[in-house]
Amino acid sequence: MRRRILVAILSVTAIAVVLFGLPLAVVVERVVDDEATLRVERQAVLAARDVPSGFAASGDPVELDDGRDGIALALYDPAGRLVTGTGPATADEPTGGALNGRIVDLETSDALVVAVPVSANEQVVGAIRAERSTAVTNARTWRIIGLLAALAVAVLAIGAAIGYGVAGRLARPVRRLRDAAVQLGDGDFAIDMPRSRIPELDDAARAMTSTARRLDDLQRRERAFSSDASHQLRTPLAGLRTAIETEIQFPRADTAAVLHEALTDLDRLEGTITELLALARTPATAPATISVPDVLADVAAAWHGRLAAAGRPLIVTDARDAPAVRGNPTMLRHALDVLVDNAVTHGAGEVRIDHTTGADAVTISVTDEGAGFPADSTDHTETSPASRAPVHGFGLPLARRLVDSMPGRLIVSHRGSHPCVDIVLSRTDTTPPVDSTP
Secondary structure, three states, rough: HHHHHHHHHHHHHHHHHHHHHHHHHHHHHHHHHHHHHHHHHHHHHHHOOOOOOOOHHHHHOOOOOOOOOHHHEEEEOOEEEEEEEEEOOOHHHHHHHOOOOOOOOEEEOEEEEEEEEEEEEEEEEEEEEEEEHHHHHHHHHHHHHHHHHHHHHHHHHHHHHHHHHHHHHHHHHHHHHHHHHHHHHOOOOOOOOOOOOOOOHHHHHHHHHHHHHHHHHHHHHHHHHHHHHHHHHHHHHHHHHHHHHHHHHHOOHHHHHHHHHHHHHHOOOOOOOHHHHHHHHOOOOEEEOOOHHHHHHHHHHHOOOOOHOOOEEEEOOOOOOOOOOOHHHHHHHHHHHEEEHHHHHHOOOOEEEEEEEOOOEEEEEEOOOOOOOOOOOOOOOOOOOOOOEEEEOOOHHHHHHHHHOOOOOOEEOOOOOOOOEEEEEEEOOOOOOOOOOO
């Protein structure tokens, strides 16, 4: 690419030099010729002024300043005969014109001739013929053209130097874009493109960096889907398996009811997979409005039967007076499913889902009557440091990630006996806080 840019710049420079240099050479040649003609004419006029008016009648010799600046002078009488100086014996065409009262200049292949009339009492009494070789003029013309050619070469050299620098400046960010594209194609999304101060290339770099971040986020969420799905699908799969095994051991007379229950569980399983895929593939968006009573009703309907089969009650407080909150209903339902599943699997006794309405937030609490979290665990701890055995399952980070994405806050408010996990979400009827992070 650098070579192409350099060739393009040099080509444009060469064309500009040619388009400017050729007319300039023609102008230089004409100026030099005109100056030479003017000089020869001035010398002839000066010589004509010094010629006596009666030179032809008196017969006195006339002295001409012949040979100055390479100019040969000759004096002719009215009859066109050479009187003195260097020139043809009889008047030639330019001299004849001068004898008729005109100033005549003529350039031949090897000489520049100028003839001026010699006047006395408003009558032409002779003519001065001045001649100069064109070799002198041509030599001066070629010297000037040589200087112009040297200047053109210098301009081309300067253009090549500037073109080399510009080509390098343009090629470097383009090569970085190419390398970033290769890096992106190899699955490495850690792309950090420096600014090149070329607006178009900087726009392309920002677009590629943004694309890399989106792809990295998509890949990360796709990888997280397997662990999220394994946790969320374990319970409905276990329930479906248990129902089938129970039916095999204790078959009922109405097989259609069994199949309808199985289809209902399969529909719930399919819906869970669809929702998890949507959450994994969709980037974070602006929070929507969540109806707390509807979400708690869905959770209660999904878990009452399972907890009742295990001989454990599920208490969901009446939330009809709860205001709407900001977030994603699907994320909130899955987060509550995770917390209830933790309580069922690792807790004991009654499971409660309560809510508390504050001035600017609604807190949804999930509690059970189990032993709770170890005293040395943190909000992010998932296993006991001593035994590495699960403590409230592996779903707490999933629930935390879902709540953080809404956005909201997940807090383990009580760790001991009768543990309590809170989900805090902002109310929609209050002004959201302004993010002042620069």
